[in-house]
Amino acid sequence: AQKITQTQPGMFVQEKEAVTLDCTYDTSDQSYGLFWYKQPSSGEMIFLIYQGSYDEQNATEGRYSLNFQKARKSANLVISASQLGDSAMYFCAMRGPGNEKLTFGTGTRLTIIP
Amino acid sequence: DVKVTQSSRYLVKRTGEKVFLECVQDMDHENMFWYRQDPGLGLRLIYFSYDVKMKEKGDIPEGYSVSREKKERFSLILESASTNQTSMYLCASTLSGRGYNEQFFGPGTRLTVL
Numbered sequence: 001a002q003k004i005t006q007t008q009p010g011m012f013v014q015e016k017e018a019v020t021l022d023c024t025y026d027t028s029d030q031s032y033g034l035f036w037y038k039q040p041s042s043g044e045m046i047f048l049i050y051q052g053s054y055d056e057q058n059a060t061e062g063r064y065s066l067n068f069q070k071a072r073k074s075a076n077l078v079i080s081a082s083q084l085g086d087s088a089m090y091f092c093a094m095r096g097p098g099n100e101k102l103t104f105g106t107g108t109r110l111t112i113i114p
Numbered sequence: 115d116v117k118v119t120q121s122s123r124y125l126v127k128r129t130g131e132k133v134f135l136e137c138v139q140d141m142d143h144e145n146m147f148w149y150r151q152d153p154g155l156g157l158r159l160i161y162f163s164y165d166v167k168m169k170e171k172g173d174i175p176e177g178y179s180v181s182r183e184k185k186e187r188f189s190l191i192l193e194s195a196s197t198n199q200t201s202m203y204l205c206a207s208t209l210s211g212r213g214y215n216e217q218f219f220g221p222g223t224r225l226t227v228l
Contacts, residue, residue: 009154033214045204045219052214091156100145100164100208101172102217106156 002027004092004105012111013082020067021077021108023092029053031097034075036066039089039107048090051075087112117141118220120205126226133192135223137205144210146188147217148172148180151202163188164210195227 003026013019025034036048051059051066059066067076079086089109093102121136137146145164149157149172159172161180169180177199181189188207192199202224206217 004156006156035214035216037219043202043222043224045206045217047216047218050214050216093157100210100215100217101147101159101162102157103159104149104157106154 002029002032002094002096002103004094004103006092006105006108008108009106010109010111012113015084015112015114016081019079019082019086019110021079021090021092021110023075023077023105025073025075025092025094027073027094027096029096033095034066034068035093035095035102036064036075036077037091037093038086039091041088045091049077082112084112084114086110118205118207118218120203120220120223122223123221124224124226126228127192127195128228129196131192131195131227133195133225133227135190135192135203135205135225137188137190137207137220138186139188139207139218140186141207141209141218142185143207143218144185145208146182147206147208148178148188148190149204149206150174151204151222157204160190195225197227199225200227201225 034051038046065078092105118139147162148160163182179191205220208215208217
């Protein structure tokens with residue numbers, strides 16, 4: 001069975017600072033994928049970034065990067081130069097091999113302070 | 115622009131009513147999903163479908179059923195709504211295949227059962 005753990009229910013960060021949102025996972029599969037989604041107050045889930053278990057480089061997408069440490073089973077999201085619009089819920093999710101199902105963590109509510 | 119739509123943003127029903135939540139995607143995706151989202155619990159998979167007329171139970175299928183008669187449409191049915199089914203319901207879709215396929219989400223339906 002797959003499990004995603006997000007230990008930070010809420011975070012407050014000053015605008016323009018970098019943010020790290022923690023995500024650890026548990027799986028016995030060798031092939032898997034890790035996703036981060038953002039959910040603003042409007043409710044829609046927005047895909048941010050993806051990391052495959054065999055990817056050697058950490059994924060990056062603009063201000064988002066994924067700090068992937070396979071041995072420690074962690075996939076932390078790093079947001080550089082935070083903006084007020086980054087205030088939202090953030091979910092880490094994992095997909096195993098053979099199907100398209102995602103297992104989600106409980107989320108972290110990020111609030112950016114001006 | 116890819117799109118997943120849900121029939122209602124807000125819905126209020128009474129205990130014992132039969133409730134239909136509709137989801138439509140215009141991306142020709144094989145896979146469709148229904149999640150419920152509750153504070154502190156993240157997103158939990160109710161049912162998913164990988165093809166027309168095919169369905170599989172997710173993690174919390176009790177009290178729900180689904181229907182997929184056409185590729186673009188996936189319906190969630192609450193046979194007899196109960197107050198513990200008050201929640202946010204999110205529909206998603208994705209392609210099948212190797213590599214990463216992000217799930218695209220609809221805007222969500224906030225259901226209140228009185």
